[in-house]
Amino acid sequence: MRHRLATKRLGRNTEHRRALLRNLVTSLIMExxxxxxxxxxxxxxxxxxxxxxxxxxxDFNARRLAASYLMTPESVTRLFNTVAPRFGDxxxxxxxxxxxxxxxxxxxxxxxxxxxxxxxxxxxxxxxxAEDRAKRAEEIRKAMEESxxxxxxxxxxxx
Amino acid sequence: MPNPKRRHSxxxxxxxRAHDFLSQPTMAExxxxxxxxxxxxxxxxCGHYKGREVIAVxxxx
Numbered sequence: 001m002r003h004r005l006a007t008k009r010l011g012r013n014t015e016h017r018r019a020l021l022r023n024l025v026t027s028l029i030m031e032x033x034x035x036x037x038x039x040x041x042x043x044x045x046x047x048x049x050x051x052x053x054x055x056x057x058x059d060f061n062a063r064r065l066a067a068s069y070l071m072t073p074e075s076v077t078r079l080f081n082t083v084a085p086r087f088g089d090x091x092x093x094x095x096x097x098x099x100x101x102x103x104x105x106x107x108x109x110x111x112x113x114x115x116x117x118x119x120x121x122x123x124x125x126x127x128x129x130a131e132d133r134a135k136r137a138e139e140i141r142k143a144m145e146e147s148x149x150x151x152x153x154x155x156x157x158x159x
Numbered sequence: 160m161p162n163p164k165r166r167h168s169x170x171x172x173x174x175x176r177a178h179d180f181l182s183q184p185t186m187a188e189x190x191x192x193x194x195x196x197x198x199x200x201x202x203x204x205c206g207h208y209k210g211r212e213v214i215a216v217x218x219x220x
Binding site: 098099112126 | 197208212
C-alpha cells in the first residue's frame, strides 16, 4: 500500500531534494522545456504550478515569495513578465510531460517537461543552437586547416 | 548450519523454472510512421507524439 506517501523522495535527503526541485523549477521557467526523468518531471510539477499561480497574483508579496523559492532574480522576472501572463485564463495544468525514450549511460527513462505554449521559444532555441553548432564546426575546420598546413611544414623541416 | 535433507532433482529445478520467462512489452503502432512504439511515449523512430511533438531524431546528427 502506498498510503500517505505524498511526495517522491528521489533518493535524497530533505535539503538535497529541495535544492534539486528549486533548480529544476528555475531552469524550466528560464528554458521553457527541460529534459529529465519522468519521476523528476512529475515531482517538480506541483512546484512549477504554484510558482505560476504566484506569478498570476502578480503583487509585491507574491514576487517576494517566488524570489524566496526560485534560484535567480532573472527567473522571477521572467516568471512574472513572460510566463504567468500566458496562463491568465487557465486554472492549473500549465505543463506537459512527454516520455521520450531511454538514456544511454544508465538506461533510465527520459522525458521532457515543458510549459504549454512553449513551441515558439523551443523552436527558436533549436534553430539558434544549430547555427551555433555550425559556426563552431566551421571555426574548428579552419583552425585545423591552418595548423595542418603548419604541421606539414614542420614535418618537412624535421626530415 | 542447516543442510538440505534430500537431494534436489533436476526435474524439481526445471519445474520451478517453468514459469520463469520474460514477456514481450505491449507495443502500439505509431500513427505517423506505422512503426511499433511503446504506448504513451514519443515514437523513437520519427519523434512524433499526439500528432505533433517532434523531438529531433536521427537527422540532428
